[in-house]
Amino acid sequence: MAATAPPTTAWSNWAGNQHADPGAVLRPATVDGVVEAVRSAGAAGERIRPVGSGHSFTPIARPEGRQLELGALRTDIRVERSARLVTVPAGMTLRTLNALLAEHGLALPNLGDIDAQTVAGAISTGTHGTGAGYGCLSTFVEALTLVTGTGEVLRCTAGQHPDVLAAARVGLGALGVLVEVTLRCVDAFVLRAHERPAPLAAVLAELPALVERHDHVEFYWFPYTDRVQVKTNDRVPADDRPLPRWRGWLDDDFLANTVFAGACRLGRAVPALAPAISAISARALTERSYTGRSDAIFCTPRRVRFVEMEYGLPRAALPEALDALRRIVDGLPFKVLFPVEVRFTAADDIWLSHGYGRDSVYLAVHQYVGMPYEPYFRAFERVATELGGRPHWGKLHWRDAASLAPAYPRFADFLALRDRLDPGRVFGNGYLDRVLGGAPSGTTA
Ligand SMILES: Cc1cc2nc3c(=O)[nH]c(=O)nc-3n(C[C@H](O)[C@H](O)[C@H](O)COP(=O)(O)OP(=O)(O)OC[C@H]3O[C@@H](n4cnc5c(N)ncnc54)[C@H](O)[C@@H]3O)c2cc1C
Incomplete structure (x- = not known):
């Protein structure tokens, strides 16, 4: 069950330049609770936005209907030491993840400047560090589990729903709610x-x-x-x-x-x-x-x-x-x-x-x-x-869908996948309307 709490505090981001007064703040503890939260928002014709630690400068996470927090969601933590694969709840912060990995003699191959972000939030905007031989943090994602806009639970791997995996690793929170992420790690290093x-x-x-x-x-x-x-x-x-x-x-x-x-x-x-x-x-x-x-x-x-x-x-x-x-x-x-x-x-x-x-x-x-x-x-x-x-999707900019489309060769594929996974735009907000377009592609916004 999704625990509903009256919004005690309005939402704002770390920089203090984005604010919202969500209609409800939901903190599900189970994947079923996430499914129920998404379905009930859809049935009520309201939008629901998964939020992370609020470290984006853009309004990308801004909840304009219901706010979905993943901090209380407990999924099994699985550490496959010899394969160097770790599966964690998507709302875990990078700081907690780093400590967990260290206990098992593992580490992420690269990180950005801070560790306050959630795993889901960091990968959803393409958060990166530096290193000419290293891609952004999303490149470490081997698999993920997503609750779509219709409440379907998809486990995505290279073999299962590979198109969803390819897109949802930097999904902007537009394709579904990430509930679990599997990351390829390396041996701990100095x-x-x-x-x-x-x-x-x-x-x-x-x-x-x-x-x-x-x-x-x-x-x-x-x-x-x-x-x-x-x-x-x-x-x-x-x-x-x-x-x-x-x-x-x-x-x-x-x-x-x-x-x-x-x-x-x-x-x-x-x-x-x-x-x-x-x-x-x-x-x-x-x-x-x-x-x-x-x-x-x-x-x-x-x-x-x-x-x-x-x-x-x-x-x-x-x-x-x-x-x-x-x-x-x-x-x-x-x-x-x-x-x-x-x-x-x-x-x-x-x-x-x-x-x-x-x-x-x-x-x-x-x-x-x-x-x-x-x-x-x-x-x-x-x-x-x-x-x-x-x-950067999480940092201020003024580009819109028309100007971004030519910069991304797979932009149209992403929009088509969004139409499939979130046809009712239950995860939409003003920022996504701007950068991806609001209405399903092929219709008038
Ligand atoms: C001080 C500071 C330092 C930073 N350093 C770097 C850096 O070194 N490199 C870099 O690239 N960026 C950096 N950033 C940007 C930051 O990494 C990104 O904005 C990141 O997305 C923030 O993660 P978050 O957990 O706060 O997510 P939020 O900002 O809360 O959300 C980001 C996106 O993730 C989505 N999301 C959150 N949870 C889920 C979920 N469970 N399922 C689906 N979608 C979800 C939200 O809907 C939203 O679209 C920095 C930001 C700050 C404030």
């Missing part, structure tokens, strides 16, 4: 992180070799400067250089969160100081190298609130995109307080993955909460669109 400041031009010149040589490479460009901070992570045999506890706290918590938050508040109050703050931040970051368990190296706490847009581009477009971004930043009538993050991923075959069919570079533009951002993001979106960019 990473050595190396961080160093460098001139942007030098990093761009050595980039192909850098990306080739290291397992995971990313860099942050500081607006108004020619400086970047480069971070590489490589697999090593021993955890022989852990950061002392105080140093980890000082660098990753105090400096990266507390001091940075203070600098952002100052920049917001006195925008003319932003270029100086950016230059000081770029110079203040020093070189350091340390080892640790993979998930602890990949993921760090993020307590300074911001809004973000991120575009995946063909790798060769990076220099042109960065050039354009510098000109955009310099020409804005306001200042930018956050660095630009640049990451790399490998091509995959998931229909609506940003990395579908091509090796990608990702450029993420951020702005501190409460600062203007739209002209900045929109100007970069125009450049990124020209360069064949695909917007």
